[in-house]
Amino acid sequence: MLGTVSRQLKSHPALVPLFVFIGGGMCMSGAYLVRLAFGPHVSWNRNGNPEPWNKTAPTEQHKFYAVNMDYSKLKKEGPDF
């Protein structure tokens, strides 16, 4: 199948940007999914690590881009127990 595709691409070279952009888009969305999967948003191991979002410091930023939020001034709110 790859042989057919590359043969057809050679005769229609204008299609190369199509592959570039579609491939780039797939890579970017996959990379974002992987970033979310490794972050503290999901609990993968219910017995070993049930609430990973509780293990992060109060000043840590999990969002990709935060507008108007000074993360350095935050502190833990509730009392310890």
Added chain:
Amino acid sequence: MSDTVEKKIKNYRTAPFDARFPNTNQTRNCFQNYLDFHRCNKALSAKGQDVAPCDWYHRVYKTMCPMSWVAKWDDQIEAGSFPGKI
């Protein structure tokens, strides 16, 4: 520590920003505070200490959570079928 918590509870206006839950969907924030309230009660009363500091979590989840959810979870706790770990 406890008198600053008392002061925080007295000056409570609304739930503060929680960096663990930065996005629009605050469902988990609500559930986490509900769980923390009950865990705090259980832990402090097991240690024999005053459970007044746990009121912070109570205020926060009352701010965040829909009343129907809180009522359902309270019923589940009484019936013993609450799915969260307390």
